[in-house]
Amino acid sequence: MLTVAFIRENKDLVLNGLAVRNFTDAENIINQVIEKDASRRATQAKLDNALSESNKLSKEIGILFKSGEVQKANIVKEKTGQLKELTKTLNEKLSAYEAELSDLLYQIPNIPNKLVPSGNSENDNETVFREGDIPKLHDGALPHWELAKKYDIIDFELGNKITGAGFPVYKGKGAKLQRALIAYFLDKNSEAGYTEVQPPLLINEASGIGTGQLPDKEGQMYHVGIDNLYLIPTAEVPVTNFYRDVLLKESDFPICNTAYTPCFRREAGSYGAHVRGLNRLHQFDKVEIVRIEHPDKSYEALEDMVNHVKGLLQELKLPFRILRLCGGDLGFTSALTYDFEVFSTAQDRWLEVSSVSNFETFQANRLKLRFKNKEGKSQLAHTLNGSSLALPRVLAGLLENYQTVDGIKIPEVLVKYTGFEIIN
RNA sequence: GGAGAGGUGGCCGAGUGGCUUAAGGCGCACGCUUGGAAAGCGUGUUUAUGAGAAAUCGUAACAGGGGUUCGAAUCCCUUUCUCUCCGCCA
Incomplete structure (x- = not known):
């Protein structure tokens, strides 16, 4: 979330930023924030004075009791009674203001970077890079769910039986290819200077709040009620939370971590929650990179991350494009996001494979x-x-892109990980 | 799951109602000393927040929350985490 001080000192900038996101009612909310903040501070000043007074009196009482002047002490005691009432009401007021203020702040999304184009939907995203030829496939080329069945490498029905829709079972060379990709991505990330970590797959409430899944997006996570833990929707949550309540030194920067984890998403209410094949799942694997940076260096870091991901797709020789997300498509917590999309020839559509974002101080504040x-x-x-x-x-x-009449070829860089060159 | 013991500053650790933001030690920083270093000596060393141009001053914080009291690290309730033993177990 944004800091109150930032909103107070940059009101116009905030309003303009929210306009890029098509955030309605911005002026009203911002004014309320400023107003509540002023009340909060005034109340705290009053409360601090009252507490200061009452601390003084308590000390006096202590001294009086020590010297045996019990009567005098009792007189002072009466005074503190009134102060107690006062601090009680002021305290209640203060908590109320704080609660109202944070309710408001939770509603305000991050301010987009200058580069973010305005726009309402994914159609307004800006294509900033494109590479790779769309392969010409043989007649009768199939979408991946057909290929999965033909070569018996992914079993969606079996997943349905064990768990439900969106939980596929990978089999044989399909399972091996999956494992190969994970190992390949982790190796490349390590080479690029990211420290490999294995975080827990369940998180507590405090972690969910830290990265912004809670308090109001709990419906998107699987919840283990008996222990009040949530299954992670992405490794971003546990790994970023490593640094919750941490005071770093400048020399600690940059912090670069990479993690492979399964991700669990309920996808409640999302459009096409049960689309065919691998396009949208409740459980899927992902290798994530997470960085903590000095504010002066974070956009350099973002570019570095974009180039790194670009390198992976180039090595896999997949046709892809990079989009700069517009205000309307930008995530709540992000200041600037680049999406990577791979073109699937057999489905004739772009598939999002990566999303790289700078959150600036939005997450760090929480x-x-x-x-x-x-x-x-x-x-x-x-x-x-x-x-x-x-x-x-x-x-x-x-x-889909590597299918041939003889089978599905494995990209060169992956062969040493899979141990085979073709799925047939 | 059962029984017990604990959680104090960057770290170790004292502290069972007021003079304790917290002894002592370690670490760290600066200064003195030295040809240089070490040792020694001295000084300093938490965070958040409010007021202020600043110096500074106030408030809060001894795992979290609540209570008792004029006053809580200290007493009570509660949540949580860690450790030890037993049980179960990949």
């Missing part, structure tokens, strides 16, 4: 992730993350 700057003051760090890469759609793209 996480209380700070560093000591050169002036010795603590300052919020910037957080970034991206998929590097999400497995199912990469897999779909590979199966």
Whole structure:
């Protein structure tokens, strides 16, 4: 979330930013924030004075009791009674203001970077890069769900039986290809300087709040009620939360982590929640990269991440494009996002395989992730993350684009991981 | 699952109602000392928040939340985490 101080000092900038997102009612909410904040601060000043007074009196009482002047002490005691009433009501007021203020702040999305184009939907996203030839497939080329069945490498029906729709079973060379991709992505990320980590797959409430899934998107996560834990929707959640309530030194930057995890998403209410094949699943595998950066370096880092992901798709020789998301399509917490899409020839459509974002201080503020700057003051760090890469759609793209009459070829860079060159 | 013991500053650790933001030690920073270093000596060393141009001052925080009290690290309730033993177990 945005900090109150930022909103107070940059009201116009905030309003303009929210306009790029088509955020309605912005002026009203921002005014309320400023108003509640002023009330909050005034109330705190009053409360602090009252507490200060009452601390003084308590000390006096202590001294009086020690010296045996019990009567005098009792007189002072009476005074503190009134103060107690006062601090009680002021405290209640203060908590109320704080609660109202954070309710408001939770509703305000991040301010988009200058580069973000305005727009309402994915149609207004800006294509900033495109590479790779669309392969010409033989007659009778199939979409991946048909290929999966033909070569018996992914069994959707079996997943239905065990769990339900959106939980496929990978088999034989399909399972091996999946594992190969994970190993390949992790190796490439490590080479690029990311530290490999294996986080827990369940998170507590505090972590969900830290990265913004809670309090109001709990419907999107699977919840284990008996222990009040949530299955992670992405590795971003546990890995970014490593740094919750942390005060870094400048010399700690940059922090670069990569993690492979399964991801669990309920996809409640999302359009086409049960589309065919691998395009949208409740459980899928993803390799994520997460960075914590100095604010001055975060956009450099974003570019570096984009180039890194670009390199992966180039090596896999998949046709892809990079989109800069428009205000209307930008995630709630992001300031700038680049989506990577692979073209699937057999489906004749673009499939999102990665999303790389800079959140600036938006997550760090909730996480209380700070560093000591050169002036010795603590300052919020910037957080970034991206998929590097999400497995199912990469897999779909590979199966569909690499199919031949003899079988599905394996990209050269993956052969040393799979141990085979073709699925037939 | 059963029984017990604990959670204090960057770390170790003292502290069972007021003079404790918290002894002592370690670490770290600066200064003195030294040819240089070490040792020694001295000084300093939490975070958040409110007021202020700033210096600074106030408030809050001893796992989290609530309570008792004029006053809580200290007493009570509660949640949570860690450790030990037993049980079960990949």
